[in-house]
Amino acid sequence: WWPVRYLSLFSGIEAATQAWHDLGWEPAAFAEIEPFPAAVLAHHYPNVPNLGDVTKHKEWPDIGPVDLICGGSPCQSFSVAGLRKGMDDPRGNLMLTYLAIVDQYRPAWVVYENVPGILSSNGGRDFGAFLGALGQLGYGIAYRVLDAQYVRTRRSRRAVPQRRRRVFVVGYSGDWRRAAAVLFDAESLRRDAPPSRSAGERVAPTISARPTGGGGLGTDFDLDGG
Secondary structure: OOOOEEEEEOOOOOHHHHHHHHHOOEEEEEEOOOHHHHHHHHHHOOOOOEOOOHHHHHHOOOOOOOOEEEEOOOOOOOOOOOOOOHHHOHHHHHHHHHHHHHHHHOOOEEEEEEOHHHHOHHHHHHHHHHHHHHHHOOEEEEEEEEEOOOOOOOOOOOOOOOOOEEEEEEEEEOOHHHHHHHHOOHHHHOOOOOOOOOOOOOOOOOOOOOOOOOOOOOHHHHHOOO
């Protein structure tokens, strides 16, 4: 990998930067509006601008070109634990804002993440519309569901000790094969058995984005008691 300059949307406390720091990748900017995660970002990354509300992206200052845009828009409208309003929910529509920002910056790479419920939202049409829009923007795409309790890499030998399934979409400008090569990397396909545990009775909590344009700790996490 070459040094990558990326823009992180719906940043929260910035898990992507934690994952990519050892690669030498550089965050060009974050986009977060919730006070606590914004304060965490300011503390740990004082030299990285926080652009704030993604819905005001046309008003953002110039940050120069970026190689990659990553982000996971609010999941509440897609989650099977919610009302399943999909794109009819303003939170679901932030997926379109993500696409508008991709169109604005036109990076070589895009990475998008959300809950598995997005695959069946509105009979699959919401996710299909998202993939179709990326295709119209010129991106070749690949997607798959990853569970953090299984995934290990050279830099992260320990998996997260809990079930955490998410849909990841990777896009590369003009060539789906390069996107697929990243997302279906053989090293991450190992299926080590998770530790034995008893079945839970509740929907597994998530840490997701709030219903506004910024991100941060979110509804599923709060409803589960924090």
